[in-house]
Amino acid sequence: MTRLKAVSIVLALAAATALVYGTVGYSSVSAERGVEVSVVGDEQALVGYHAADRTVTAGTTTRLVTVTDRTPVPVTVEVVRIEHGPGVEVTSVSGPGSVGAGKRGVVFGQVTCANETTADVSITVAVHGEGIDATLDGEARTFEVRCLPTPADDGVEEPDEETNESTTSDETTTDGEHRVVA
Known part of the structure; x- marks a missing residue:
């Protein structure tokens, strides 16, 4: 048997095996990719959250949280959760709704109490926009409200x-x- 015949037979067997078992290939690939995210304070974040301690008279509507949109697109802000300590209640909350790029929106709420009381309040807001979907957790941004009775x-x-x-x-x-x- 000549060398050419031997190589031809080996190639014929390889081709027959490939036809029987299918071609060699893959249908999916798994690869790990690294993502690095920096966490910055609210003053430098793309969406800022500011709430300060305040003293209010019961039954008044007051500014609770200011949300700043530092992204290049408008966002929608909605209040997701309100938590308050005993003796103080926050009701009639109205969010800013749509906040334009580079603008600020304010969350207002009515604060009520029966007696002079100081309590911690936290407000969680969700921010949605083109390429943006974030929740700003109020528990990490608790502020104090001192409520004076009417x-x-x-x-x-x-x-x-x-x-x-x-x-x-x-x-x-x-x-x-x-x-x-x-």
């Missing part, structure tokens, strides 16, 4: 000297106290 009318009326009629008016003192005066 001042009660002391019911004291004194007659007006000129008309001899009883009148009352509201007055706020320089130290922030609210009182009813004649």
